[in-house]
Amino acid sequence: MAGTATQRLWCKRAAKADLLVKGARVVDPTTGRDEVKDVLVTRGRIAAVGDDLEPGGSAAVRDADGCLLMPGFVDLHAHFRVPGGEDAEDLTSLTAAAAAGGYVAAFGMANTDPVVDNAALLEGLAQRAQAEATVPVGFHAAVTRGLQGEQLTEMVELATAGAVAFSDDGIPLRDADLLRKALQYASVTGRHIAVHAEDRSLTRKGVMHEGAVSARLGLAGMPSIAESIEVERALEVAAYEDARLHVCHVSTAAALEHLARFKERGVPVTAEVCPHHLTLTDEAVVTLDANVKMNPPLRPEADRAALVAALAEGLIDCVATDHAPHCADDKEVPFEEAPFGVIGLGTAFAILYAELVGDGAIDLLTLVDRMSSAPARIAGIPQPSIREGAEAGFCLFDPGDTWTVGRHTLHSRSQNSAWLGKELRGRVILTVAAGHVVWDAGA
Amino acid sequence: MTKRDLLSMDDLTRTDVDLILDTAESFLPILQRDIKKVPTLRGRTIVSYFHEASTRTSSSFDLAAKRLSADTIALKKSGSAIEKGESLKDTILTLSAYSPDIIVMRHPSAGACRLAARYTPASVINAGDGKYQHPTQCLLDLFTLRQTFGRDLDGMKISIVGDILHSRVARSDIAGFQMMGMHVTLVGPPTMMPRDIESLGVAVEHDLSHLRTADVIYLLRIQRERMQAGANFLPSLREYARVWGIDRSRVRPGQKVMHPGPINRGVEISGEIADDPDTLILEQVEAGLSTRMAILYRTIVGYSDSASEEA
Numbered sequence: 001m002a003g004t005a006t007q008r009l010w011c012k013r014a015a016k017a018d019l020l021v022k023g024a025r026v027v028d029p030t031t032g033r034d035e036v037k038d039v040l041v042t043r044g045r046i047a048a049v050g051d052d053l054e055p056g057g058s059a060a061v062r063d064a065d066g067c068l069l070m071p072g073f074v075d076l077h078a079h080f081r082v083p084g085g086e087d088a089e090d091l092t093s094l095t096a097a098a099a100a101g102g103y104v105a106a107f108g109m110a111n112t113d114p115v116v117d118n119a120a121l122l123e124g125l126a127q128r129a130q131a132e133a134t135v136p137v138g139f140h141a142a143v144t145r146g147l148q149g150e151q152l153t154e155m156v157e158l159a160t161a162g163a164v165a166f167s168d169d170g171i172p173l174r175d176a177d178l179l180r181k182a183l184q185y186a187s188v189t190g191r192h193i194a195v196h197a198e199d200r201s202l203t204r205k206g207v208m209h210e211g212a213v214s215a216r217l218g219l220a221g222m223p224s225i226a227e228s229i230e231v232e233r234a235l236e237v238a239a240y241e242d243a244r245l246h247v248c249h250v251s252t253a254a255a256l257e258h259l260a261r262f263k264e265r266g267v268p269v270t271a272e273v274c275p276h277h278l279t280l281t282d283e284a285v286v287t288l289d290a291n292v293k294m295n296p297p298l299r300p301e302a303d304r305a306a307l308v309a310a311l312a313e314g315l316i317d318c319v320a321t322d323h324a325p326h327c328a329d330d331k332e333v334p335f336e337e338a339p340f341g342v343i344g345l346g347t348a349f350a351i352l353y354a355e356l357v358g359d360g361a362i363d364l365l366t367l368v369d370r371m372s373s374a375p376a377r378i379a380g381i382p383q384p385s386i387r388e389g390a391e392a393g394f395c396l397f398d399p400g401d402t403w404t405v406g407r408h409t410l411h412s413r414s415q416n417s418a419w420l421g422k423e424l425r426g427r428v429i430l431t432v433a434a435g436h437v438v439w440d441a442g443a
Numbered sequence: 444m445t446k447r448d449l450l451s452m453d454d455l456t457r458t459d460v461d462l463i464l465d466t467a468e469s470f471l472p473i474l475q476r477d478i479k480k481v482p483t484l485r486g487r488t489i490v491s492y493f494h495e496a497s498t499r500t501s502s503s504f505d506l507a508a509k510r511l512s513a514d515t516i517a518l519k520k521s522g523s524a525i526e527k528g529e530s531l532k533d534t535i536l537t538l539s540a541y542s543p544d545i546i547v548m549r550h551p552s553a554g555a556c557r558l559a560a561r562y563t564p565a566s567v568i569n570a571g572d573g574k575y576q577h578p579t580q581c582l583l584d585l586f587t588l589r590q591t592f593g594r595d596l597d598g599m600k601i602s603i604v605g606d607i608l609h610s611r612v613a614r615s616d617i618a619g620f621q622m623m624g625m626h627v628t629l630v631g632p633p634t635m636m637p638r639d640i641e642s643l644g645v646a647v648e649h650d651l652s653h654l655r656t657a658d659v660i661y662l663l664r665i666q667r668e669r670m671q672a673g674a675n676f677l678p679s680l681r682e683y684a685r686v687w688g689i690d691r692s693r694v695r696p697g698q699k700v701m702h703p704g705p706i707n708r709g710v711e712i713s714g715e716i717a718d719d720p721d722t723l724i725l726e727q728v729e730a731g732l733s734t735r736m737a738i739l740y741r742t743i744v745g746y747s748d749s750a751s752e753e754a
Binding site: 223 | 530531532550552553554555557558572573574575576609610611614637638639640642643
């Protein structure tokens with residue numbers, strides 16, 4: 001079983017791209033390239049990377065002076081809301097949002113209604129993706145049936161059906177024995193277990209990070225130890241079993257200390273961080289706007305800075321959006337009553353480029369690795385690459401283009417973005433995924 | 444007034460606060476007359492929308508509006524469409540269709556009043572939201588202090604004792620007391636003290652040993668729901684009363700005691716202290732009326748004209 005190369009991504013069939021992108025700065029961690037080149041795409045594949053390339057036959061020519069051309073991004077952590085939550089998002093809107101954000105693959109979590117906990121359901125989703133998804137999508141399967149935290153799912157069958165990994169994301173695996181058995185059993189499938197690390201006895205009815213801001217606002221707090229205690233426990237179990245663990249949405253400096261210690265010991269663990277945790281702090285909650293309410297919550301500046309440093313040095317392997325659509329009626333309520341979660345596919349790169357690359361906290365090649373190559377490796381899919389012969393999966397980013405985050409630019413069915421209404425500088429203007437043009441801002 | 448709505452003490456400048464308190468003072472003679480009513484807000488409409496139980500705040504606002512001749516509508520949670528699952532947004536849109544000048548609102552969630560203000564052209568006055576703010580309580584407390592100690596409260600020491608974690612009164616009062624230059628100390632069991640609350644520039648104590656140095660002791664109500672099984676904020680009300688309850692032995696003669704009510708006799712305050720002439724609890728209730736008249740008036744007319752002339 002282990003390492004079996006089953007299909008993990010599905011999308012609609014579409015016309016293969018014939019395209020010549022001229023004069024873009026090609027930034028590609030898979031080749032280490034960072035230089036101005038022309039890129040020729042023929043029938044959906046990269047035909048040439050070079051200077052003064054000529055379009056063959058019907059290839060459209062795109063002048064990309066001043067733009068960045070990068071391998072497309074891969075999101076390990078999104079909530080598709082399919083099935084059961086299609087009023088908030090469906091595969092058409094989700095992949096439109098992903099495409100506009102430069103993504104060429106996204107993986108959904110299993111906490112849908114019904115839960116993705118059996119192969120028949122997963123196969124049905126794969127079929128729906130082939131009818132509706134413009135950008136390739138894949139699926140996590142649940143660790144336990146119905147996310148009940150009691151009985152393991154049929155992981156071998158689910159892996160054969162194409163599950164990328166297993167996760168009860170949204171709900172912590174409270175029982176250490178259950179986590180242990182899940183790690184043991186999942187090892188047979190060659191897939192990892194992704195954990196949502198949260199001690200719910202500590203977060204209780206908390207709605208934001210516990211600290212000076214929650215004290216001021218009178219909001220019930222979620223202490224940072226609720227995350228770090230659980231991260232440490234999961235790492236202990238994974239180390240004991242020498243099993244593949246992935247830690248979702250790390251948000252605290254304390255959790256990073258545990259991660260560093262266990263990584264140093266050679267435990268096969270990976271971790272992700274969300275764009276909002278890298279760029280915003282709990283100070284943002286003073287607006288009491290439900291669009292900055294998510295779990296894990298926004299943390300203080302010291303945690304944010306530690307997360308950025310960890311991403312830059314590779315302690316955190318990748319960026320994941322935790323894209324969590326909620327329709328307006330659910331978010332236009334007082335902060336405490338609103339559901340957790342914000343969308344992120346449409347803004348991830350633009351915000352990280354502006355905030356982190358812009359001030360030198362992380363270099364561009366590293367950021368692209370963390371958003372494209374690293375998550376692809378973790379998901380076990382080919383890394384998007386700008387090299388001859390590779391399937392075209394890239395995006396073109398205009399650093400000078402300013403745009404306003406809103407309904408018409410997000411493309412999601414939901415607008416619960418932490419940056420809603422903000423003007424951002426730098427925009428993805430073209431995305432080619434699986435050899436198809438899936439987003440063209442000029443079209 | 445600096446802002447259209449009164450949502451938090453942060454919405455008010457020192458000038459605003461002084462204006463409201465001066466206006467409240469100018470209304471006091473009206474409340475001594477036989478006919479306790481002036482035509483100042485005749486033809487104005489004030490809606491009160493209480494999504495949470497309230498006796499003194501809602502009755503105080505209602506009487507304040509009537510003393511100023513405004514028309515009032517009261518909407519309470521029980522028996523209204525809110526119980527039928529109507530959203531806050533829809534309730535506010537519906538109430539706004541009556542073109543009220545002011546919506547006075549209480550809600551169990553922080554920020555609910557700010558959210559409501561987005562959906563209505565009326566001015567929204569926060570009569571308590573979640574554990575966040577209760578600015579009109581703070582203003583009436585400041586008015587009570589001013590009537591007791593004079594206009595200059597600068598440098599005075601006030602200790603707020605009790606369940607700070609769950610208290611919107613404490614959050615508004617801290618801001619208001621500090622605005623007047625007062626030194627605020629918070630006292631209570633560590634389980635009821637918000638982490639990092641020192642960041643507000645207050646001192647924090649866990650016992651009553653420093654209480655004698657305070658000019659004023661401000662007690663908070665210990666809510667019985669904090670005693671639910673598994674909550675573990677307190678082992679028992681009895682132990683709270685023993686360690687943090689205020690009785691004669693803990694109050695210096697002449698030391699003033701305040702409480703926003705309703706009080707729990709025998710828990711945070713002994714009956715003897717509750718009935719003591721140095722205790723300002725009934726003065727606070729009285730101050731509530733003139734202060735809320737001033738808030739309604741200033742919310743509608745702003746900085747213009749003098750209240751006393753119209754009165």
